[in-house]
Amino acid sequence: MPPQIPRNLLRAARARAVFQSTRPCHRASPIRFQSTEAVRQTPSEGKPIYNAPPREFTHRKEEKIPSSASTQARRAVASPLKLNTQNLAQLQNVSIPTYNRQGVKQGIVHVGVGGFHRAHLAAYVDTLLEQFNVQDWSICGVDLQPFAAPMRDALKPQDNLYTIIERAAEGSSARVCGAITDYMFAPDNAEAVVAKMAHPDTHIVSMTVTESGYYMNENTHELQIDHPDVAADLAGGQPPRTVFGYLYAAMARRHAAGLRPFTVLSCDNMQKNGDISRDMLVSFARHFNPEVAEWIASNGAFPNSMVDRITPRTNEEDKISLAQQFGVEDAWPVVTEPFHQWVLEDKFVDGRPPFEKAGVQIVPDVHKVEEYEMIKLRLLNGSHSAMGYAGQLAGFNYIHEVIGHPVYRQFIINMMQQEVKPLLPQIPGVSVDDYCNTLLGRFSNPTLKDELPRICLGGSGKIPQFIMPSIAEQIIAGGPLRRLTLVAAAWFRYNNGVDDAGKAFKVDDPMVEELQAHAAQGPMAQLNIKSLFGDDLRNDKRFVAELQTALEGLEKHGAMAMIEKYA
Incomplete structure (x- = not known):
């Protein structure tokens, strides 16, 4: 079964937000997470x-x-x-x-x-x-x-x-x-x-x-x-x-x-x-x-x-x-x-x-692992999801092509900086800004030829892990979530298996039958899959309104136009 947003996620997010607001701030010296340096x-x-x-x-x-x-x-x-x-x-x-x-x-x-x-x-x-x-x-x-x-x-x-x-x-x-x-x-x-x-x-x-x-x-x-x-x-x-x-x-x-x-x-x-x-x-x-x-x-x-x-x-x-x-x-x-x-x-x-x-970073505290993992999942994997589903709809083939487009690049930068970064833990000695810049460089590598179908496969196990937790926490904080919501909407539309030019593609997901059955009922119907989204998000009026707007925009104008509008 794919990861879902637990029912108590909003309550947990609220508690975590209070915890983070009271923890001391640490000055992060410029440092990349880990490349080829020995540790x-x-x-x-x-x-x-x-x-x-x-x-x-x-x-x-x-x-x-x-x-x-x-x-x-x-x-x-x-x-x-x-x-x-x-x-x-x-x-x-x-x-x-x-x-x-x-x-x-x-x-x-x-x-x-x-x-x-x-x-x-x-x-x-x-x-x-x-x-x-x-x-x-x-x-x-x-x-x-x-x-x-x-x-x-x-x-x-x-x-x-x-x-x-x-x-x-x-x-x-x-x-x-x-x-x-x-x-x-x-x-x-x-x-x-x-x-x-x-x-x-x-x-x-x-x-x-x-x-x-x-x-x-x-x-x-x-x-x-x-x-x-x-x-x-x-x-x-x-x-x-x-x-x-x-x-x-x-x-x-x-x-x-x-x-x-x-x-x-x-x-x-x-x-x-x-x-x-x-x-x-x-x-x-x-x-x-x-x-x-x-x-x-x-x-x-x-x-x-x-x-x-x-x-x-x-x-x-x-x-x-x-x-x-x-x-x-x-x-x-x-x-x-x-x-x-x-x-x-x-x-x-x-x-x-x-x-x-x-070169492995050995840490004695499990919480340190969780902090690194949160940063990585929400910035790297979340950005991959943002580029993958919207990029597939717009007709791109590779990650480096998507991040190389100035509109998509600006969208990713603003999503990371304005909607994801404020929710992340502060790790002494680690600069999240430097990590974001490192990610942009990694995404831009043209020699990898990282295909979008690889990025998109198994979305029912990715969107609930990489995108929805940030949305839930921004709901609590009253912060911006338009770009994150557009990513979720792009995934909903992606599950139809047809891009903006009318070209069919394979949706590779263990829940593909259930996803497409709900998608056939209407753009918002996938939000009713409780194993993925629970009740909290479906009952939040602000999120539902943002999702409805994003889905209507994707239907009328296509992914490229909506990415440009939201960038």
Whole structure:
């Protein structure tokens, strides 16, 4: 079920607004959140200190090829080599791992080996293995669902190696990541996956399974025991379907063997992702064995985290470009940006890698993670939603095209500064203005070619997280919300599946049937979906009037005209 605006959100927003109005103001020194600078840690405060020399993820041999030099690069590369261990040393134009991949232990099992994991957690681990001689923390990748079979088929022949293509306006670089030293496909052998998680050498089970993979009822914040996947796992007698089925089975074995629990590390884009992981797993375990459930709750660790790195979908053009420019034939490379950030609660039960050496911001206080997460979700993801839905309606294809249009750019700047920024927490040493400027630069990167359909997919899980909380808090504060409301209206109109020129497009959303059924009843009808919006927003006269005006304007004049009017 997608995230909704809880019934008590307005009351919570009011309490939070009072809290923020009484907290001391801190002078924020100019600082970017985190790019390629190393971060070290003071044990007493846990604050990141940006005084280490600049470093990329890796210092291995690496060539950055300017965009203008692509033709020369093609001439220089004779014939691309298939990526695998045997050919690794022959690759000339990319950074390669020099550590002994067979000599490191797999201390991490990661569930969900998609593009983001391979550009984020795996890249951090690769840096630790390469630069800091870490021996116990390589990754065993795991996919649980049958639809992930293409990833299995891509990684296995490559000995689980893959290429990270980092694209910036001034050029591109490529590195081969060796952090994933084993891969398991659960539909092929579910028992092997459970055994791997339960093994004493596994200290962390991390996961990137998207919001829907947590099976949390957003009304009650409880496990959706009536969901077919969860119900099947609770019935038993067959291989698990959910991540919690696998986690529980492995935890139960460790409990029986007298071992510690492993740390469950969520890398999904949700606030309080660690807390949610704990609550769902403990609830799942209670249906099988209350003793094991209590053992997990009392002895387990579920650190909260904030993750950030824009990672577009890989397409055939990316594979061809990699072969032509860098001489690597990779079945599934990952494309990403130079920027990367990970704010991680220091809450581990069975050891952890020295993540801070690779640039992770380790914080002792869960509230600090929540503050970083709020800033990121409402500014980055909220702006992505604003550009995605209105941009799709106006006929744009890529994020950099949308932010490159002066009218859209001004709209995004004013939405961030006037309607979102006043609601955000103040973090000592962090300049929100600098972060906003960094975002504008990241959005403007033309080499990423971040497609709007990727930004728009799953809107029923995004708008309630990234846009509606700011609207609810502005209602309490009596502040401006016209632009935020226009974003919500653009999403409503987007769900019809037709842009302003009459061109049809696919609405990729788990609730698409319900959304379009309501949309067919009229522009405002989607506001009646209680699982998304509850009652508070639907009953607020100011918001309803603003939404009605925005929807009528989009219908009559189109997205471009309304963005210009509201900018």
